[in-house]
Amino acid sequence: MQITPARMLYTVDLAGTLLFGIEGASAAITGRLDLLGLMVLAFATALGGGIIRDVLLGATPPSALRDWRYPAIAFAGAAIVFFFHHFVQEIPAQFIMVLDAAGLALFAVSGTEKALLREMSPLVAVLLGGITGVGGGTIRDVLLAKVPNVLHADVYATAALAGSAAMILCRRLGMTDTQSAFVGGVVCFALRVVSVWRHWNLPIAA
Amino acid sequence: MQITPARMLYTVDLAGTLLFGIEGASAAITGRLDLLGLMVLAFATALGGGIIRDVLLGATPPSALRDWRYPAIAFAGAAIVFFFHHFVQEIPAQFIMVLDAAGLALFAVSGTEKALLREMSPLVAVLLGGITGVGGGTIRDVLLAKVPNVLHADVYATAALAGSAAMILCRRLGMTDTQSAFVGGVVCFALRVVSVWRHWNLPIAA
Amino acid sequence: MQITPARMLYTVDLAGTLLFGIEGASAAITGRLDLLGLMVLAFATALGGGIIRDVLLGATPPSALRDWRYPAIAFAGAAIVFFFHHFVQEIPAQFIMVLDAAGLALFAVSGTEKALLREMSPLVAVLLGGITGVGGGTIRDVLLAKVPNVLHADVYATAALAGSAAMILCRRLGMTDTQSAFVGGVVCFALRVVSVWRHWNLPIAA
Numbered sequence: 102m103q104i105t106p107a108r109m110l111y112t113v114d115l116a117g118t119l120l121f122g123i124e125g126a127s128a129a130i131t132g133r134l135d136l137l138g139l140m141v142l143a144f145a146t147a148l149g150g151g152i153i154r155d156v157l158l159g160a161t162p163p164s165a166l167r168d169w170r171y172p173a174i175a176f177a178g179a180a181i182v183f184f185f186h187h188f189v190q191e192i193p194a195q196f197i198m199v200l201d202a203a204g205l206a207l208f209a210v211s212g213t214e215k216a217l218l219r220e221m222s223p224l225v226a227v228l229l230g231g232i233t234g235v236g237g238g239t240i241r242d243v244l245l246a247k248v249p250n251v252l253h254a255d256v257y258a259t260a261a262l263a264g265s266a267a268m269i270l271c272r273r274l275g276m277t278d279t280q281s282a283f284v285g286g287v288v289c290f291a292l293r294v295v296s297v298w299r300h301w302n303l304p305i306a307a
Numbered sequence: 308m309q310i311t312p313a314r315m316l317y318t319v320d321l322a323g324t325l326l327f328g329i330e331g332a333s334a335a336i337t338g339r340l341d342l343l344g345l346m347v348l349a350f351a352t353a354l355g356g357g358i359i360r361d362v363l364l365g366a367t368p369p370s371a372l373r374d375w376r377y378p379a380i381a382f383a384g385a386a387i388v389f390f391f392h393h394f395v396q397e398i399p400a401q402f403i404m405v406l407d408a409a410g411l412a413l414f415a416v417s418g419t420e421k422a423l424l425r426e427m428s429p430l431v432a433v434l435l436g437g438i439t440g441v442g443g444g445t446i447r448d449v450l451l452a453k454v455p456n457v458l459h460a461d462v463y464a465t466a467a468l469a470g471s472a473a474m475i476l477c478r479r480l481g482m483t484d485t486q487s488a489f490v491g492g493v494v495c496f497a498l499r500v501v502s503v504w505r506h507w508n509l510p511i512a513a
Numbered sequence: 514m515q516i517t518p519a520r521m522l523y524t525v526d527l528a529g530t531l532l533f534g535i536e537g538a539s540a541a542i543t544g545r546l547d548l549l550g551l552m553v554l555a556f557a558t559a560l561g562g563g564i565i566r567d568v569l570l571g572a573t574p575p576s577a578l579r580d581w582r583y584p585a586i587a588f589a590g591a592a593i594v595f596f597f598h599h600f601v602q603e604i605p606a607q608f609i610m611v612l613d614a615a616g617l618a619l620f621a622v623s624g625t626e627k628a629l630l631r632e633m634s635p636l637v638a639v640l641l642g643g644i645t646g647v648g649g650g651t652i653r654d655v656l657l658a659k660v661p662n663v664l665h666a667d668v669y670a671t672a673a674l675a676g677s678a679a680m681i682l683c684r685r686l687g688m689t690d691t692q693s694a695f696v697g698g699v700v701c702f703a704l705r706v707v708s709v710w711r712h713w714n715l716p717i718a719a
Contacts, residue, residue: 138458159573161365252550367571
């Protein structure tokens with residue numbers, strides 16, 4: 102089996118889905134949900150952002166529902182948390198954070214890509230990149246009856262938006278699509294990791 | 308007027324919509340909403356699951372909006388609760404529960420049917436059956452700023468998913484569509500009723 | 514540049530978007546959200562109702578995403594609140610209320626118009642007019658983990674629904690589309706303003 106860029110991207114995408122699924126299911130345990138709630142939160146966290154993007158673009162059924170592997174992988178994340186959550190809890194938070202930043206970067210870049218393919222304007226493509234990255238976590242928090250974390254803490258959605266914007270800027274500067282996506286992903290990842298490391302937060306109106 | 312299966316199904320569907328509308332409006336009274344809130348909760352509870360399903364399938368406008376009878380019936384449920392809620396409150400909870408289980412079974416089966424018609428994979432068809440069954444109640448709880456009940460208590464969404472899965476399994480085993488739908492509905496209904504009777508709950512990760 | 518009705522409507526529409534964006538961002542400050550949360554709430558409040566309407570109608574991508582001016586104007590509202598919120602807070606509440614009633618009327622009328630264009634039934638067109646008017650504020654409240662204000666207080670969604678219904682009634686009575694839209698808008702605006710002035714509320718089931 103030959104390794105093509107498309108196949109590599111697909112593999113990375115499934116890896117991101119698994120990771121976000123694990124994070125969603127972990128939040129379900131904190132919220133004392135049952136096994137079904139855990140599966141729902143894994144699904145919503147892993148696939149919610151892409152589903153919102155596809156519904157807004159009119160690309161229905163969303164790719165998360167066209168390919169059964171996506172929900173299956175999200176549920177695999179739920180199963181891992183359900184059966185091995187003591188083990189999952191012992192994974193260092195920083196390790197999870199770095200993986201999560203990678204997943205965020207991937208989702209932001211893929212969301213922007215899809216929006217540009219559908220001829221959205223640059224501003225809207227950036228917004229859809231951001232929604233793809235943080236939409237799942239937002240649904241998770243709404244289902245837990247909490248104010249979504251992205252709205253009041255951390256540089257998280259901002260990293261996704263910055264990565265999307267960088268990606269579009271690179272295209273405008275004449276770089277290839279692959280190069281632009283790579284730069285966008287690195288910008289998002291780096292901004293997220295550095296912001297956690299340096300305890301950056303966005304300003305709040307005083 | 309001849310009684311055809313399609314006409315019977317339509318009648319049962321409207322009956323389910325009325326019942327779910329009544330349940331949604333009753334929740335609005337508990338939450339001290341006004342008349343408008345009561346109508347919104349009746350609408351969302353009765354039709355929200357089907358609307359999400361149709362939006363995800365790209366079958367827009369959703370059937371709940373194409374046929375004005377659906378919103379009209381949901382609002383009739385709201386009116387019944389608004390004017391006769393003392394009477395509604397006196398209906399034995401177990402009677403409501405059995406009717407609700409029937410509505411859940413119907414919604415799960417119809418959701419699965421529509422997903423299969425649109426050539427979704429079996430896993431996704433089961434998910435859409437479950438969403439059709441519990442999506443409305445989930446929106447209702449989110450609008451009441453509560454963690455949706457299906458996520459932490461009872462065997463409810465699980466019954467819908469089991470019914471959908473049974474229905475698809477029967478089709479694979481060569482049964483007709485009508486037979487399969489019937490078996491799926493019975494599985495959902497029975498699992499729901501038995502789980503209430505036996506006080507079953509899903510496991511929570513310890 | 515000639516002033517046509519279409520251009521005037523477009524201008525008014527952008528003005529309504531700016532105002533709703535300012536209101537959304539102001540709610541974000543009360544909820545102690547950061548700059549990103551403020552932008553999200555401005556966007557959701559200003560454009561959420563129209564986006565839900567367009568998704569339900571299958572008119573995707575929603576007009577709020579096809580024309581970059583809409584999100585840009587919503588974000589301009591966020592920027593105004595972020596940098597000048599002390600000034601914004603000093604604007605008399607009654608002045609804001611009157612402007613808001615005008616925005617509500619405009620959104621209700623435009624939502625009804627679009628639904629009728631897509632051949633929805635009168636009942637559904639009224640519902641979509643209402644959703645266009647209050648959907649954004651509902652999403653805003655859900656993101657703030659609150660029970661949406663429209664569900665339990667004030668004559669707000671009711672005014673939107675009444676305006677939509679009046680507009681459709683006028684069409685049935687043979688008035689032109691423009692006249693009907695005007696009457697619908699006036700009914701919504703007047704009902705909203707009078708209801709605040711007279712402290713009207715909808716009944717709550719006792």
